[in-house]
Amino acid sequence: MNNENGIYLYDKINIKMFTGVLNKMRSEISNSVKYFLDMNNEFLISDSILNKHLTIDFKGYSCLSCSSDQEIFRQGHCKKCFFESPSTAEWIIRPELSKAHLGIQDRDLDYEKKIQLQPHSIYLSFTSDVKVGVTRKSQVPTRWIDQGAIEAIEIAELPNRYLAGICEIELKKYFKDKTNWRTMLTTNKSNIDLLSKKNECYSILPEEAKNYFLSKSKTLKINYPISNGIITPKSLNIKKMKTFSGKLIGIKGQYLIFEDGTVFNVRSNEGLVVNIKID
Numbered sequence: 696m697n698n699e700n701g702i703y704l705y706d707k708i709n710i711k712m713f714t715g716v717l718n719k720m721r722s723e724i725s726n727s728v729k730y731f732l733d734m735n736n737e738f739l740i741s742d743s744i745l746n747k748h749l750t751i752d753f754k755g756y757s758c759l760s761c762s763s764d765q766e767i768f769r770q771g772h773c774k775k776c777f778f779e780s781p782s783t784a785e786w787i788i789r790p791e792l793s794k795a796h797l798g799i800q801d802r803d804l805d806y807e808k809k810i811q812l813q814p815h816s817i818y819l820s821f822t823s824d825v826k827v828g829v830t831r832k833s834q835v836p837t838r839w840i841d842q843g844a845i846e847a848i849e850i851a852e853l854p855n856r857y858l859a860g861i862c863e864i865e866l867k868k869y870f871k872d873k874t875n876w877r878t879m880l881t882t883n884k885s886n887i888d889l890l891s892k893k894n895e896c897y898s899i900l901p902e903e904a905k906n907y908f909l910s911k912s913k914t915l916k917i918n919y920p921i922s923n924g925i926i927t928p929k930s931l932n933i934k935k936m937k938t939f940s941g942k943l944i945g946i947k948g949q950y951l952i953f954e955d956g957t958v959f960n961v962r963s964n965e966g967l968v969v970n971i972k973i974d
Contacts, residue, residue, distance in 0.1 A: 711972060711973050711974075712970060712971070712972050712973075713734035713735070713737055713739060713970070713971045713972075713973075714734065714735060714754070714968070714969070714970050714971075715733065715734030715735035715737070715968070715969070716735075716757040716759070716965075716966065716967070716968055717771075717961055717964050717965050717966065717967045717968075717969060718733055718759070718771070718961075718965055719841065719949055719961060719962045719965060720732050720946070720949055720961050720962075721733070722837060722840045722841075724836060724840065724917065726918065727918045727919065727920050728741075728840055728917065728918065728919050728920060728946075729741055729742060729920070730920070730946050732961065734971060739971070739973075741920050741946050742920070744943055744973060745920055745922060745943055745944070745945070745946075746922055746942065746943065746944065747942070747943055747973050747974065748940065748941070748942050748943075748973070748974035749940070749941065749942075749943050749951075749953075749971060749972065749973060749974075750938065750939070750940040750970075750971070750972040750974070751931075751933055751938065751939050751940075751959065751969055751970070751971055752937065752938045752969060752970040752971075752972075753933045753934055753936075753937050753938070753967060753968075753969055754968040754969060754970060755967075755968045756773075756966055756967060756968060757966060757967075757968050758771070758772055758773040758776055758966055759771040759772055759776075759965060759966050760772050760773070760776035760780050760782075761773065761775075761776050767965070767966035767967065769783070770783050770965065771965030771966035772966065773966075779802065780802070781801070781802040781803035781806040781807060782806070784801050784802050784807075785801075786801060786807070786811070786856070786860075789860065790815070790829045790856045790857065790859055790860030790863065791857065791860030791861050791863065791864055792860070793807070793811045793855070793856040793857040793860060794807070794857070795807040795808045795810075795811040795812055795855075795856075795857075796811065796812060796855050796857050810831070810856070811855055811856040811857065812854075812855050812856075813831060813832070813833070813855070813856075814831070814832035814833075814852055814853065814854060815829055815830065815831055815832060815852070815853045815854075815855065815856050815858070815859035816829070816830055816831070816832050816834075816835050816849050816850075816851070816852055816853075816859070817829055817849070817850045817851050817853065817859050817862045817863060817866070818830070818835070818839070818847055818848060818849045818850055819847065819848055819850060819870065819889055819892055819893055819896070820839050820842060820844035820846070820847035820848075820889075821844055821845055821846050821847070821885045821887055821889065822842050822843050822844050822845075822874040822875075822878075822879045822882075822948075823874050823875035823876070823877075823878035823879040823882060824871055824874075824875070824878075825870055825871065825887055825889070825892060826870060826871045826872055826873065826874060827850075827863055827866040827867060827870040827871070827872055828842070828863070828872065829856070829859045829860060829862075829863050831856075832852055835849065836915055836917070839915070839917060840917060840948070841948060841949055841962065842874055842879075842948055843874070843876075843879040843880065843919075843947045843948030843949075843950070844917060845882065845883060845884065845885060845916065845917055845918075845919075846885060846889055846914050846915060846916045846917060847889070847914070847915055847917070848889045848890060848893050848912055848913065848914045848915065849893075849909050849912040850862075850866075850893050850896045850900075850908065850909065850912070851896075851900065851904060851907040851908045851909055852907055852909060853904060853907050854907070858903070858904055858907075861901055861904070862900055862901060862904050865899050865900065865901060866896060866899055866900075868899075869895075869899060870892075876928075876948075876950075876960075877927075877928050879947070879948060880925060880928045880947060880948075880950060880952065880958060881924065881925060881926065881928065883921075883924070889914045890913070890914055893912065896908075919945065919946060919947040920945060920946050921944065921945030921946070921947060921952065922944045922945060923944045923945065923954070925944075925945075925952060925956050925958075926956070927956055928950075928952070928956055928957075928958045929956050929957055929958065930957075930958060930959075930960065931957050931958065931959040933959065933964060933967065933969065934967070939957065939959070941953035941954060941955055941957055942954040948960075948962075949961045949962035949963075
């Protein structure tokens with residue numbers, strides 16, 4: 696996997712203890728998703744840690760925006776940064792609130808133009824059920840992987856975030872927009888024909904979006920590195936437990952899956968400083 700400088704970062708097998716600030720895992724897709732967890736510029740690679748015994752120790756906090764050691768409030772940010780950073784504004788979650796196409800600033804117009812005024816995809820995916828979602832075109836299929844989708848298909852490619860958002864508003868009248876994480880983790884197949892569902896969406900789209908409908912898009916099926924299934928996943932609260940040890944048997948979405956059914960959501964624990972030991 697290449698970093699931003701174009702340098703390939705190899706898995707360092709000889710390193711057994713890693714310390715760093717949690718960020719969402721990066722991913723690559725081929726026959727199966729390959730995950731990369733950045734721990735202070737040392738990459739843990741899913742192929743090398745699966746079926747190994749991991750110990751995770753909670754050490755503190757480091758805000759993804761200001762690097763302060765104040766308690767993480769939400770989305771990897773301390774409370775001050777969460778309410779000030781343009782990357783955590785409400786339009787991130789509710790794209791229909793985007794206003795950069797009108798030249799109207801929310802928190803930082805330059806940032807908002809950069810993110811909002813680029814091609815966006817409206818899509819259907821199967822996670823715990825069929826759901827509709829919006830993401831930047833550049834984040835396909837990364838967004839689907841992060842959600843743990845086992846298959847997904849693009850409905851339309853829109854020129855900005857606002858237009859994708861108003862499409863989502865209409866489609867949410869017919870499809871869910873949330874994932875049941877427990878069901879997602881225990882689901883590995885679907886009998887739903889996403890292509891047919893996508894074609895049904897054309898008539899639902901707002902008139903101003905119909906020209907952006909992707910009539911030739913195809914369903915992408917996604918396989919995850921999981922050696923054994925789980926029946927009843929239980930979420931790990933590492934801040935409360937302080938330490939956890941277990942055998943890693945799989946990764947799906949942004950979840951590390953352990954042999955005893957414990958699952959750890961890396962994305963929801965962004966900004967936490969942890970030690971990870973590999974036995």
